[in-house]
Amino acid sequence: MADAKLSTLTELAATPASDDELYIRDISEAAAEESKRITVANLSLAVSPSSSGSYSGNDTDNRAITHSLGKTPKIVFIHRASKGLLTIIAGIAVVFNVNQSGNQYSGAVTALDSTNFYVGDAAPDYSSSGNGTGNTYYWVAIG
Numbered sequence: 001m002a003d004a005k006l007s008t009l010t011e012l013a014a015t016p017a018s019d020d021e022l023y024i025r026d027i028s029e030a031a032a033e034e035s036k037r038i039t040v041a042n043l044s045l046a047v048s049p050s051s052s053g054s055y056s057g058n059d060t061d062n063r064a065i066t067h068s069l070g071k072t073p074k075i076v077f078i079h080r081a082s083k084g085l086l087t088i089i090a091g092i093a094v095v096f097n098v099n100q101s102g103n104q105y106s107g108a109v110t111a112l113d114s115t116n117f118y119v120g121d122a123a124p125d126y127s128s129s130g131n132g133t134g135n136t137y138y139w140v141a142i143g
Contacts (some may be wrong), residue, residue, distance in 0.1 A: 003120075016040045049143040059126045064116040067141040071114050074142055078119070079126070079135045103137040117141065 012020075018041035026034045051068045067073060111118045117139075120131030130137055 002023040007133055040097060050140060052138070054136060054138045057120075057126060057130070057132040059120070059133040060131060061120050061122060062111075062118050063120040063131050064118055065139065066116050067139075069114070069143045071143050072112050073117065074109075074139045076112070076117050076139060078130050078137050078139045080130070081138060082134075 004104065021037040022040065022043060024036045024038055026036050029036075049069050049071075053065075053067075055065055061138070086089045119129060119137075120126055122131040126132040127135060
């Protein structure tokens with residue numbers, strides 16, 4: 001086994017266990033010291049999953065936007081293209097908005113979960129809550 005090429009090893013068919021190890025070639029080390037290993041658990045601590053996308057507003061309440069993280073995002077950034085609006089959704093769906101004039105105000109997002117974040121609330125209005133008709137919104141969700 002020690003002389004096998006990495007490319008000839010059997011592919012793992014299941015989700016790796018947290019104590020499984022991965023091979024790393026550390027190119028900053030001398031050739032004799034460059035082979036290292038890391039556990040799946042430690043590797044996952046170093047990587048925060050993220051996803052991004054865009055959608056067109058449609059003036060509806062509680063609109064689900066799929067983020068594909070597989071877990072509830074820690075933070076979501078939403079940018080309304082036409083108005084320079086930045087919305088930040090964190091934790092339990094707290095929303096903070098800043099418009100192009102620097103004015104701050106609160107909007108509303110109904111929830112975050114492991115599949116979607118939800119936008120759109122008639123009060124105060126759909127545009128400031130991330131789902132106004134005629135607006136394009138760009139978003140990034142970070143797990």
